[in-house]
Amino acid sequence: MPVSEGMIAGLIDLNRADGEGLAAQLTGQLRGLIASGHLGKGRALPSSRQLAADLGVSRNTVTYAFEQLAAEGYLAASHGRRPVVTIDGGERIEGAGTVASSPRSAKPRLSSWASKLQQTDWPMSYQAPFKPLRPGHGDAREFPNEIWGRCLRRSAVWAARRELGSVNRPRLREALAHYLATSRGVRADADQILILPSAQAALTLIAAAVITPGDEVWVEDPGYPGAAAAFRTCGARVSGISLDEQGMRRMPGPAAPTLIFMTPSHQHPTGRLMSLTRRTEFLRASRPGRTWIVEDDYDGEFHYDSRPVPALQGLDAHGRVFYVGTFSKAMTSDIRLGYLVAPPALVSTLEIAQRHIGLIAASHIQEALAEFIADGHFLAHLRRVRRLYHGRRDHLVAGLERHLGEVLSAEVPSGGIQLVARLKRGRADQATVKRLVEAGVVTRALSSLALGKPRDHGLLLGFAAWRENEISAALRTMASCF
Ligand SMILES: Cc1ncc(COP(=O)(O)O)c(C=O)c1O
Structure with missing residues (x-):
């Protein structure tokens, strides 16, 4: 049913709390009104000034919607004139099939990655x-913001004068390699370290690099849901391994899988510490080149009752272990920095994947962190x-x-x-x-x-x-x- 000009604003229902944004909502709803035939071919819409006033939004919001719909071929718009509808609802648009009468209700066909992601209810369910x-979380109120601010300022000023640099900043790689060797027993050259926006990014990258659909992956059960999600979305068959007092049990029976994910410093969520003996057993059971181990040391910095057990990665003589860490517990969760110590044989593959997926942390924040660590503030x-x-x-x-x-x-x-x-x-x-x-x-x-x-x-x-x-x-x- 065609509508009169005065009714157009009445048919638009914008929701300011909607994450989609007002301009995108307005564009979608006008598109729907044209596609459904409510606004027929030749119909002039109100001016952007008028529609903005009727809807109580800025004129820019309306101009954006008009320009977008003109670019898509729904409207003819020229400067100083009211836009005019150029198609009839139901008309075929070349290359786009029939205009759907309700574009929002059509169920999109998703990739298998996105479908699997929808099947896991993490992380959206924890809000x-x-x-x-x-x-x-750690306590962000205890973080030395003044010192961190000075490091950030220096690196920002310095960045303004510098040429574009490497994805994984050498100064941060060096500072981290030294910290991880002395504090966590990790054995790695600086150039094995990839700097990422989070530990979760490291898991996504690992999954992309080593999982082929159908591969078997073991995770702790109960465990960290983000890990299961990262491996499942890549098509892995993820099995949960139960815990005993040392964390993940070692499964003597079945053949070792493609990948084992574990949190040996403090099992997530129980906090159980895996003994040196158990760590060694896992390493012995994992055949080099066949089974990868992912050691997630998300909060290994915090040990209270005894000296920390050295990282599993440091015990591995065959390059089977990915060591994952994050600064979101040790510093603040907003810092959005994590890292991955890659097995030597996979460093170049992972660096290429890192660029392709775009899991790159801002250079000046990397530089600020390098200074924060090297000057002793982190410790x-x-x-x-x-x-x-x-x-x-x-x-x-x-x-x-x-x-x-x-x-x-x-x-x-x-x-x-x-x-x-x-x-x-x-x-x-x-x-x-x-x-x-x-x-x-x-x-x-x-x-x-x-x-x-x-x-x-x-x-x-x-x-x-x-x-x-x-x-x-x-x-x-x-x-x-x-
Ligand atoms: C066990 C474990 N690993 C990794 C992460 C993710 O850390 P990030 O915030 O760096 O992605 C978390 C976050 O809660 C975690 O609990």
């Missing part, structure tokens, strides 16, 4: 508010927050025992930023999480981190990001919810 005791920050987080872990463990000892049993990790408290009775961890969020305390259900049928039920509680008084208040609230 909890940033409140105590949300797990997965000083780690020493300080390690003491702080140690105290917070103990405070949370003691408080759980005092306030919730009847209902929860805490598993005390030797390091890391979070801990698991198991439900002593029942399996309703997801319902418990919901109740706690309503009361103002954020946790994560252990069962939501299971790959298959959940075996474990409990709460994942963060301690590193929260001050002792915040932890105490959250525990009191929790106690009133059980």
